[in-house]
Amino acid sequence: MTYDVVIIGSGFGSLTAAALLTKQGLSVCVLEQAKYPGGCSSSYKRKGYWFETGATTLVGLDEHMPLKYLLEQIKVSLPVRKLEIPMQVHLSDGQVLTRFNKLEQWISEAERVFGKYNQRPFWEQCYKVSQQVWRTSLEQKSFPFSTFKDLLVSGLRAKPRQLQLLPKAFRTMEDVLRKYDLLQNKLFVDFVNEQLLITAQNHLEEVNELFGATALCYTLYGNYCVPGGLINLVMPVVQYVTSRGSAVKYGHEVLKIVRQKQGYLIKTKRASFSSKYLISGIPLNNTLELYQDGQLRQRLQKFVLPPEKLNGAFTMALVLKNIDSPQVLHHQLHIPEGLPFIDSKSIFISFSHPEDKLRAPDNKVVANISTHVRHPSQHIIQDKEKLEQAIISVLVQHKLIQPHNIVSVESATPGGWIFWTKRAFGAVGGYPQYKKIKPWQMKDARLDHHGAYLCGDTVYPGQGIVGVCLSGIIATQKLLQDHY
Structure with missing residues (x-):
């Protein structure tokens, strides 16, 4: 069976890439080892009840955000229900903190619980950074750079406000709390650390301001649940892909990837598939184990977290x-x-x-x-x-x-x-953020600079449904930029 693109795994990054490539008229085959699509952003049924596989929260439908971009591109609507209050946090001192989705209401709540000292400037700064990050993410779909053409395309799209984000990649959230003299507020530090774990997978001394501010502010955007579970987030995208002649095949665990002169041979337990191009939507650790090319594996090892x-x-x-x-x-x-x-x-x-x-x-x-x-x-x-x-x-x-x-x-x-x-x-939740790894040092979407690409939660930008959606958008952009 031969396709233009074979995609390994049906996580939301994979399905994003599949939908956007199908829209461009390419024939796509998604290979999934499980019996349900969606990977860690889906649901499973047990004894008549539907449980979420991994992710349980959904953001990304606001302006300048990846999920909204995807749905507008493929003209698909989702059966979502907006949450009036995204979350409550039960703190160690017994207080219950409500994470309101309006900035002013949230600042008042943070001041009530943590004290008024510098809460306002801290949260106004974080929210401003998060807005800039989301807007820039869709304007700079060639980032991180791994070819001269990436630099050229990004240079043509560069705006002064984008450059203002650069210093924030060198500051950790610990530095930001120090700037506002909030490190002595232990209750607040504990709150920030545990909140960062949800979406950045690490603590304030390791997470840079770009990712950290965005992670801390996700409750200030539209938060949704999906009736019937997140399986009903992924199924409309699956249906879009299959309705246009592409395929999603279940029960196909990929065992081997072989690069050939004219593309790739992908072997599963049940069949073999050929394609011009390849996208891996499974973790980088797993992806490298499938490659027979020892030099490639050695070259990419520096991006793999132990x-x-x-x-x-x-x-x-x-x-x-x-x-x-x-x-x-x-x-x-x-x-x-x-x-x-x-x-x-x-x-x-x-x-x-x-x-x-x-x-x-x-x-x-x-x-x-x-x-x-x-x-x-x-x-x-x-x-x-x-x-x-x-x-x-x-x-x-x-x-x-x-x-x-x-x-x-x-x-x-x-x-x-x-x-x-x-x-x-x-491992779940994607690669944790570490201060030694700047955003441009994260693995970009290109795997071998021939025709193989990567998306998902172990490639830039990483965690969460909204992050892996963006990774699928970027993988699509680079594939089309390189070959069409």
């Missing part, structure tokens, strides 16, 4: 009875003493919407829970039940659930992620 610099996750899926979904669906709970075995200092829980009978029929509610596992290849969790009980105790303590509400509990360790998703080391 397991000690990655995060895994311990996840739980709950079915609850005799409970109304909270008015706020998403909650982060801080745990200063840490969780057993993994020492994580926070957990994140997302409830299904009260009107979403597709995810939770029979007047039940489903909830997804996740917490970070540092260096997942070393943290082997032997006693899942003890960790489950510790997490449930925290939720009960904060009055989000009661033990008699629980109908069923299922959990997965990083080892479960390896089995289910095949992701190396069970």
Whole structure:
């Protein structure tokens, strides 16, 4: 079977690239090893209930944001429901902080909880940076640069306000807090650190201002849930791709990539596929294992993060009875003493919407829970039940659930992620931000500078649905720029 482009994996970055390339008239085949599309931004069904695979929050539909750009390009609408309040954070001192989506309302709330000292200038600065970052991201789709043509195209699109962002790549969020004399506010520092983990996968001393400010401000943009789960985010894009003659094939785990004179040979357990061009939407760690070209693997090794610099996750899926979904669906709970075995200092829980009978029929509610596992290849969790009980105790303590509400509990360790998703080391959430790796030093979309490209959460810009959507846009841009 021969196509113009074969795409490995059906995560949202892959599907973004597939849709945009299909729109250009190219024949595309997406190969997915699982039975559902969407990768870590999808849903799975268990015993009649739909649970989220990984991501539970959705942003990106505001002006100058990648998801809005994609949907406008392919003229697809999504069945989304906007959240009035994106999140609440349960702090270590017992206070509940509401992350309002209006800047003024949020600043008032931050001042109420953390004190008025310099909260306003800090958040106004972060929000301004985040707006500039999102606007620039779609104006500079050739970034990061890896060819002279990238530089030329970016130079022609350069604007003075874009250059103002450059110094912020050299400052960490720790520097920004120091600038506003906020490092002595321990409650605020703890809040910033745990919030950065959600979307930047690291703490303030490592995350640069560009990524950090954008990560901290995602609740100040439109936040949405998708009735029936995030599977209904990806299915409209899948349907767009297949309705135009391209293919999405499930149960095809790719085993080998061989570069040929006229393109690529991609071998799965069930078949072989040929294509002029290739896009890998699976992690860079996994992608390099598929290549037979030792020189290429050696050349790209400098971009690969080892397991000690990655995060895994311990996840739980709950079915609850005799409970109304909270008015706020998403909650982060801080745990200063840490969780057993993994020492994580926070957990994140997302409830299904009260009107979403597709995810939770029979007047039940489903909830997804996740917490970070540092260096997942070393943290082997032997006693899942003890960790489950510790997490449930925290939720009960904060009055989000009661033990008699629980109908069923299922959990997965990083080892479960390896089995289910095949992701190396069970890593989730993308590559964490590190201050030694500037944005232009991250892996760009080109894999071999012949016809292979990369998208997903281990290539610029990284984490979250909105980030991987942008990575798919950039991979498409560079493929078309190089060959059409």
